[in-house]
Amino acid sequence: MxxxxxxxxxxxYFSAERSPVGPTPIWRDTVSGAEWKSNDAAGAPEIMxxxxxxxVLFFDGVDDMLTMPLALSQPSTxxxxxxxxxxxxxxxxxxxxxxxVTSIGANSASTYxxxxxxxxxxxxxxxxxxxxxxxxxxxxNGANSVMRVDTSENTxxxxxxxxxxxxxxxxxxxxxxNVYAVIVLPYAADKAERDRIYAQLRTDYFGT
Numbered sequence: 001m002x003x004x005x006x007x008x009x010x011x012x013y014f015s016a017e018r019s020p021v022g023p024t025p026i027w028r029d030t031v032s033g034a035e036w037k038s039n040d041a042a043g044a045p046e047i048m049x050x051x052x053x054x055x056v057l058f059f060d061g062v063d064d065m066l067t068m069p070l071a072l073s074q075p076s077t078x079x080x081x082x083x084x085x086x087x088x089x090x091x092x093x094x095x096x097x098x099x100x101v102t103s104i105g106a107n108s109a110s111t112y113x114x115x116x117x118x119x120x121x122x123x124x125x126x127x128x129x130x131x132x133x134x135x136x137x138x139x140x141n142g143a144n145s146v147m148r149v150d151t152s153e154n155t156x157x158x159x160x161x162x163x164x165x166x167x168x169x170x171x172x173x174x175x176x177x178n179v180y181a182v183i184v185l186p187y188a189a190d191k192a193e194r195d196r197i198y199a200q201l202r203t204d205y206f207g208t
Contacts, residue, residue, distance in 0.1 A: 007197055011186050014027055014182040015030055016057045034068060050178070054180065058178055059169040059177040066167065070165055075139070077138070078138045078185075080181070081136075081201055087110050089110050091105050091171055091172070092106075093136055096163040102117045102140060102161050102162070104136050107122070113129060118159020123154055127150065133180075137153070143156070145158035
């Protein structure tokens with residue numbers, strides 16, 4: 001029996017908290033059993049326990065990366081609870097597709113967060129690029145897309161690219177990244193649902 005996602009309707013829910021501690025060459029989704037895989041055992045991230053007792057998937061920034069095929073058309077919503085231990089230009093939280101990528105990450109100067117599905121949609125200036133733990137939400141929905149970081153969000157055109165794969169741990173290079181959870185919805189979450197999801201994940205991962 002699969003564990004259900006904390007977000008009803010999710011097609012994918014990857015949870016560090018529900019994964020065993022240790023090297024993680026395969027990270028299994030708890031909704032369907034889908035698998036994120038490393039290229040080889042040497043490049044496998046590791047489930048660890050952070051300083052406040054939460055499990056986290058730790059990417060070392062050297063050779064850790066997970067990839068999975070994922071055919072996902074717009075509209076869709078990707079939610080990631082994560083923290084960069086180091087932010088570099090064009091750092092990526094999660095990416096997908098070849099060519100113009102479908103990704104959530106930092107812009108080329110690391111001055112703001114963006115959602116890119118062919119065009120860059122910036123989060124508001126109040127959502128600064130930093131090394132804090134954040135709840136990222138990218139609603140890929142063409143001209144009505146949303147890039148949200150915690151409670152700050154912006155609506156606009158992020159392009160019309162669809163996902164063909166999903167990757168974590170690698171953007172412009174290997175990322176020094178902690179990932180707590182990744183959730184994918186096969187629809188565009190509206191404002192009320194985005195607020196509800198944020199409040200729920202804030203309680204689950206931050207205790208507030």
